[in-house]
Amino acid sequence: MSSYKKNAFTYSIIVAIGSFVFGLDAVLISGGFKFITQEFNLTASQVGLIGSAPGIGVLIALPLTAYSANKIGRKLTLQIIAIFYVVSAIGSALAPSFLALFWFRFLGGLAFSSVTLASMYIGEIAPVAQRGKLVSMLQINMGVGFTLAYLINYWILQQMGSDTQWVIDLNLAETGWRWMLGIEIIPAVIWLLLLAIIPKSPAWLIYKGRIDEAKKSLSKVYPENEVDGQIQQMVDSVDGTEGSRSTMGQLKEIFGSKMRIVLILAMTLAIVQQFTGMNAVMIYAPTMFEQLGLGTDAAFSSTIWIGVIGLISTLVSLTLIDKFGRRPLVIGGLVLIIISISTVSYGFKQATYTVTPEAIVKMNNISEIEKLNAIVGKEFNSDIEFKNSLSDILGVESARDNSGLIFKETAHMNSILILLSILTFIAAFNFSIGPIMWVLLSEIFPISNRGVAIPLFALISSTVSALVQFLFPLEMEMFGATTTFIIYAGIVLVGLIILYKYLLETKGLSLEEIQTKLQRK
Known part of the structure; x- marks a missing residue:
């Protein structure tokens, strides 16, 4: 090169x-x-x-x-x-x-x-x-x-x-x-x-009318025999x-x-x-x-x-x-x-969310997880509906902070x-x-x-x-x-x-x- x-x-x-x-x-x-x-x-x-x-x-x-x-x-x-x-x-x-x-x-x-x-x-x-x-x-x-x-x-x-x-x-x-x-x-x-x-941009130097500096800058990235031609093209664009x-x-x-x-x-x-x-x-x-x-x-x-x-x-x-x-x-x-x-x-769109007794056992480290027994077996066809239900039952903070584990145990989709x-x-x-x-x-x-x-x-x-x-x-x-x-x-x-x-x-x-x-x- x-x-x-x-x-x-x-x-x-x-x-x-x-x-x-x-x-x-x-x-x-x-x-x-x-x-x-x-x-x-x-x-x-x-x-x-x-x-x-x-x-x-x-x-x-x-x-x-x-x-x-x-x-x-x-x-x-x-x-x-x-x-x-x-x-x-x-x-x-x-x-x-x-x-x-x-x-x-x-x-x-x-x-x-x-x-x-x-x-x-x-x-x-x-x-x-x-x-x-x-x-x-x-x-x-x-x-x-x-x-x-x-x-x-x-x-x-x-x-x-x-x-x-x-x-x-x-x-x-x-x-x-x-x-x-x-x-x-x-x-x-x-x-x-x-x-x-x-180096400073040759195009900017030409834009500022500093032609000699532009040639020096451009000579670092173009062969010497091509510099003048490139400079002229840039000058023509600005003129x-x-x-x-x-x-x-x-x-x-x-x-x-x-x-x-x-x-x-x-x-x-x-x-x-x-x-x-x-x-x-x-x-x-x-x-x-x-x-x-x-x-x-x-x-x-x-x-x-x-x-x-x-x-x-x-x-x-x-x-x-x-x-x-x-x-x-x-x-x-x-x-x-x-x-x-x-x-x-x-x-x-095809996903469903269902809380099962087995899922509750696996999530037993979540505070008051037993509250989810209220929706055991109910199938949710919308992630919005499911998240709203979780927030209502567990509280917004608990549902949010434990979302990773909850979705892992309850989501059914072609992931x-x-x-x-x-x-x-x-x-x-x-x-x-x-x-x-x-x-x-x-x-x-x-x-x-x-x-x-x-x-x-x-x-x-x-x-x-x-x-x-x-x-x-x-x-x-x-x-x-x-x-x-x-x-x-x-x-x-x-x-x-x-x-x-x-x-x-x-x-x-x-x-x-x-x-x-x-x-x-």
Whole structure:
């Protein structure tokens, strides 16, 4: 591999570490929900707030990121984001109350814009032939972060029940969730230090009129005989767009008639990616798997498969994206997503819940479990009806805190079908719209408005994400899994129809060629 290709790979890997930290931050909380809920006695809406706090934070961060990325540059903005990650991880691990945890998780959300900015930066330094693979590394690193987070959570859960001396000294049985959240401090600090190595974005330098610096920066990732040509293409993209350099000017350009198709594509990608329900599944996976009757320990161990399959699928996407192109992977992936989450909905629809005398004996460590004799033999066809009955008989707190064991002994469903469908959904998302949305967003906008466009549509995506994450516990409590997942399938179907009509293939095209094909004359 030539030195300039190695440099492009190295810089992309460093920037993509931010996605690894993002993956840790997003998923580590999943292992703590059960214990945080018990310690702070949270309601479903409060659980939703903790889960969606980063999503709410990123809504504020993205407009600021757009301004900062244009004003002070991509590199310095990334360094500021890394500091937010460090402070958020420390504060979350030490949070003394629900409110404190919410605000530190919210601060972490300010750093979630790292994924958006990283896709912008990599798209601007990556050679055309490598751009799809290098931008896809964001999703790979995110997948590694997800997988490692699930492994960490499971390992800590196992140790929490141990009576070894170090567990007792750390009071791990009571503080396990704090260690889950605090482990993020280490990679966040490492990322902050490594960001000092990367060069400034050549596209941003040209945007600022610093042509000589841009040439020096671009020469690190392109052969010397290609630098001038690449610089000229970037200059041509910026020339004549002086009026659009202001935020309002760029917004007018994005929403102008010339960019109608680009707008439709970006809006659809941003909304559909989140309305698949992926982030809700990732964050609330242990809680959801408990409802399959797996029990707490098996629910945590099963989440590891989510991370592993997600990572493998992303690697498959990496190998295929520049071979088969963006469009086939996105369209095919969305079809598989619709089928898999519809099957999840069907699986929960067929489930029944019955308390038996044998089940009560197995649950004898639950306080006042004998009260369930009142519903022995009664078959419940709805998870909502069953959970409401449990709350009425045992009390809300007891029913909530012991849900893992209760569902393990009373649920009757095709849990293998549901589990396999969830894992198929994870795979489909991670080889299609998951990583490829960021690739497409880094390709379809011109330099003249990319600094505002990518954060804008990431903001839209994050708004939907925060909404989905906040509503998921409430939907599961009020409507049940059957209705929740069929809603996701319906929204994805609408998105599939739109993308099938408008999404063109961008493989092998320069950024300028893509914009020529997409923009209306």
